[in-house]
Amino acid sequence: MxxxxxxxxxxxxxxxxxxxxxxxxxxxxxxxxxxxxxxxxxxxxxxxxxxxxxxxxxxxxxxxxxxxxxxxxxxxxxxxxxxxxxxxxxxxxxxxxxxxxxxxxxxxxxxxxxxxxxxxxxxxxxxxxxxxxxxxxxxxxxxxxxxxxxxxxxxxxxxxxxxxxxxxxxGEREVADEIELEWQPDDQLLDFADVAGQPQARLAAEIAATGGHHILLIGPPGAGKTMIAERIPTILPALSIAQALEVTAVHSIAGSFASRSPTSLVAPIVSPHHTTTRVAMVGGGAHVIKPGACSLAHNGVLFIDEAPECPSGVLDSLRQPLEAGSITIARSIGNLTFPAQFLLVLAANPCPCGKFTGRGRNCTCSSQQVRRYLGRLSGPLMDRIDMRVHVDPVGRVDMARTDLGETSAEIRRRVIAARGVAAKRFSEYSWTLNSQIPSRALRTIFQPQRDAMNFLHDELDKEHITARGLHKIIRVSWTLADIHGHEVPTLSDVEMAHVLRGGSEL
Ligand SMILES: Nc1ncnc2c1ncn2[C@@H]1O[C@H](COP(=O)(O)OP(=O)(O)O)[C@@H](O)[C@H]1O
Ligand SMILES: [Mg+2]
Ligand SMILES: [Zn+2]
Missing domain, CATH: 3.30.230.10 (Ribosomal Protein S5; domain 2)
Structure with missing residues (x-):
């Protein structure tokens, strides 16, 4: 032979x-x-x-x-x-x-x-x-x-x-020990109980986890932005086995099991540094094509700290995955597609020196610098952000409290319950999360209560919000309604969503 x-x-x-x-x-x-x-x-x-x-x-x-x-x-x-x-x-x-x-x-x-x-x-x-x-x-x-x-x-x-x-x-071989293969629902290292104070940011994190809304945290260094972002996976529902297999398959191609167990059911979090390249963000490579951070964050959280420091091309490269839930990499030999459905969490200092609080103390930046700094984030990417939340440094009262904050497990229970309500409402549609409601359905079927709509139309008339902003506010208000047990978003749900969207005058 x-x-x-x-x-x-x-x-x-x-x-x-x-x-x-x-x-x-x-x-x-x-x-x-x-x-x-x-x-x-x-x-x-x-x-x-x-x-x-x-x-x-x-x-x-x-x-x-x-x-x-x-x-x-x-x-x-x-x-x-x-x-x-x-x-x-x-x-x-x-x-x-x-x-x-x-x-x-x-x-x-x-x-x-x-x-x-x-x-x-x-x-x-x-x-x-x-x-x-x-x-x-x-x-x-x-x-x-x-x-x-x-x-x-x-x-x-x-x-x-x-x-x-x-x-x-x-036909002889040493049979390797069957590895005890258990999906691990928790890693229990991080917990929201560690975060003191910050009620608004905690609430925003819960809303983000419930409805899949993207979020920007603005605040000076040391306020706890990174702490909060890193804990978002602990309040997301555990992945289904099918989702976990998808995540593991992507990480398998990237060879990134040093940072994540292949049997983890915890939603992944990936935090590319602001010096990261476009290829590292969305995938690619000359020789061997690797998935980028946005695919490694599939079914989880993509956290970009100090986002205004990112070269704009890098952030803009997220537009395709944010729209499509996947990223296509063009190659001479044909296109490759990786999944990339993630919750985007951006963190930013309020100004270049980081100390601007609106009260003017300590900050050494000119007012123009302050205005320009967050402006670097504006444009198509900011259009995709549903909530902009100010995270002020924790005061001594909160830090001095010895009782811990609410635990991740408690928050997660509410997230799962509210997601269940939304999934039931959307049972005959192709989406499951409030952030995924198409604009058309917002205008026809999924309108908040009458007085809430009047409020939004007034804001639109006064040019306080844009038409796109209006849709984002309605999506977030549905998540608030689900959390509060309202069948349809009320005026207060909508007002709250409006405040969360405003956050700053970007
Ligand atoms: N709200 C908070 N509760 C408890 N500890 C905090 C809080 N904010 C900041 N810290 C402490 O300060 C450290 C730095 O916080 P970090 O999340 O990195 O801030 P930021 O990302 O806003 O610069 C944390 O590791 C923690 O020890
Ligand atoms: Mg930080
Ligand atoms: Zn400053």
């Missing part, structure tokens, strides 16, 4: 495609060719595979070796095909039976000594394998935990090519 075939997976964004790996060994001058649109990292697989084979005391065929990855049109990148190529090559060289590997998917990069290295994107790869009806997958041991999330496919974790060969020849 000088021809063998097995399988691996190529990822385009989150979409995996089964790739058939065929190896032919023919008589002729020693040669190695790799067919099927490989990138540079994949082309180097020859050297890794060869070293691994030789160092496992197997024989490298000194003949004409042709490796073909198909479908040929599918762009393939990275080093995760190493193991599949190595195994197919040994099979073509009659070291292992071709039947043993035909219906198996192999994933893994090879070290020169034959160890199998972890790869990115194991979970989305296995999802694709399962969809294609594959029953058995060999994965690097280091990816075992993540791989086990995939039900309905036998996962074989391997550390070394020698172990794989022993298993293929004799």
């Amino acid at each position: 000088s021809l063998a075939q097995t399988q691996s997976i190529a990822l385009l964004g989150l979409d995996g495609h089964v790739v058939t790996v065929e190896v032919d060994i023919a008589d002729g001058l020693p040669m190695y060719s790799l067919l099927g649109l490989p990138d540079a990292a994949l082309s180097e697989s020859r050297d890794r595979v060869r070293a691994a084979i030789v160092n496992c005391m197997e024989i490298w065929p000194n003949r004409k070796v042709t490796v073909s990855l198909s479908p040929a049109w599918l762009p393939k990148s990275g080093s995760s095909f190493d193991l599949a190529i190595c195994i197919a090559l040994l099979s073509a060289n009659e070291v292992i039976s071709p039947d043993a590997i035909r219906d198996v998917v192999f994933l893994g990069e090879l070290a020169l000594d034959g160890r199998i290295r972890s790869i990115r994107g194991v979970l989305p790869a296995l999802i694709a394998a399962q969809k294609a009806g594959i029953k058995t997958a060999v994965v690097p041991s280091a990816n075992y935990r993540e791989a086990q999330l995939m039900q309905g496919i036998e996962i074989i974790a391997m550390e070394h090519v020698k172990q794989v060969l022993r298993w293929l020849r004799t």
